[in-house]
Amino acid sequence: MNVSSFTAVYDACVLYPAPLRDLLMHLAMADLFQAKWSDMIHDEWTGNLLKNRPDLTAQQLAHTRNMMNSHVPDALVTDFEELIPSLTLPDPDDRHVMAAAIRGQADIIVTKNLKDFPASALAQYGIEAQHPDEFVVRLLDLAPEVVCEAVRLHRQSLKRPPKTVAEFLTTLELQEMPHTVTVLRQLSDRL
Numbered sequence: 001m002n003v004s005s006f007t008a009v010y011d012a013c014v015l016y017p018a019p020l021r022d023l024l025m026h027l028a029m030a031d032l033f034q035a036k037w038s039d040m041i042h043d044e045w046t047g048n049l050l051k052n053r054p055d056l057t058a059q060q061l062a063h064t065r066n067m068m069n070s071h072v073p074d075a076l077v078t079d080f081e082e083l084i085p086s087l088t089l090p091d092p093d094d095r096h097v098m099a100a101a102i103r104g105q106a107d108i109i110v111t112k113n114l115k116d117f118p119a120s121a122l123a124q125y126g127i128e129a130q131h132p133d134e135f136v137v138r139l140l141d142l143a144p145e146v147v148c149e150a151v152r153l154h155r156q157s158l159k160r161p162p163k164t165v166a167e168f169l170t171t172l173e174l175q176e177m178p179h180t181v182t183v184l185r186q187l188s189d190r191l
Contacts, residue, residue, distance in 0.1 A: 011111035
């Protein structure tokens with residue numbers, strides 16, 4: 001994969017936790033790749049957040065969703081629904097993600113639920129499922145300076161509360177990103 005020459009669809013599970021979503025959004029805005037998602041993916045992560053976080057409102061999440069759509073050009077995949085019934089995955093509820101990846105001509109589905117996207121189901125479409133930790137480490141291999149700048153901008157955007165580099169990396173560890181944190185610790189002077 002060359003920088004800017006691949007497309008990644010974000011599954012709802014990587015958009016649900018704000019720290020991981022914000023990191024992935026800053027990386028998407030760095031033009032290393034084309035990030036994609038669909039309204040169905042938005043509905044899934046926002047619906048789950050509303051169920052589990054009574055302190056959040058539908059309006060707040062609609063604002064976040066709109067900001068995501070406006071900050072990453074051509075991110076929203078449409079007209080994929082007719083593909084859903086023909087797809088087979090271990091969890092039928094994940095077929096919409098695969099359909100969006102196919103229609104969006106994605107190379108990668110970024111997901112924590114790797115077992116739900118087996119290589120045998122994705123290979124015929126040239127798609128690979130990657131855990132966000134593997135995804136970010138690969139980006140660091142491709143373009144460490146660009147990734148570090150995106151991470152620095154993300155960390156500096158945190159105001160409530162602001163985070164030191166060490167605190168930021170601890171937050172990423174809690175998001176199941178151990179390999180990313182290991183690499184970023186080595187580059188911490190750039191963050």
